[in-house]
Amino acid sequence: MGFSINKLKQSLQGQTEYNVLVTILTDGEENASKEFSGNDIKKLVEELKQNRWTFTYIGTDHDVEKIAISLSINNTMVFEKNEADIKEMFLKEQCARANYSRKIRSNKDTSSNYFEDTEDNN
Numbered sequence: 001m002g003f004s005i006n007k008l009k010q011s012l013q014g015q016t017e018y019n020v021l022v023t024i025l026t027d028g029e030e031n032a033s034k035e036f037s038g039n040d041i042k043k044l045v046e047e048l049k050q051n052r053w054t055f056t057y058i059g060t061d062h063d064v065e066k067i068a069i070s071l072s073i074n075n076t077m078v079f080e081k082n083e084a085d086i087k088e089m090f091l092k093e094q095c096a097r098a099n100y101s102r103k104i105r106s107n108k109d110t111s112s113n114y115f116e117d118t119e120d121n122n
């Protein structure tokens with residue numbers, strides 16, 4: 001996560017008008033990163049959230065809320081590893097992404113409530 005986020009951050013240097021959506025989709029398996037600690041990622045997320053970056057965390061087979069909160073991510077979704085739940089998760093994410101785009105076009109806040117019912121946010 002740290003490497004990818006930093007690479008994206010670096011590619012935006014000098015830009016002024018942008019919004020960034022970062023979606024983490026995971027089974028929660030630890031990859032034993034030696035370059036970035038959880039605290040390093042949390043600090044990076046907190047810094048970037050102040051600059052129109054929105055972070056989402058979608059996961060299965062672990063305590064999604066606990067891990068997301070530890071990384072300072074408040075937009076979460078949990079799914080089960082079966083065909084029906086995976087299809088539902090991708091559909092919900094697609095609707096949320098469309099709603100996110102509408103919010104940007106309307107100059108509305110995109111920092112939270114990413115996965116809330118899109119019908120209420122139009």
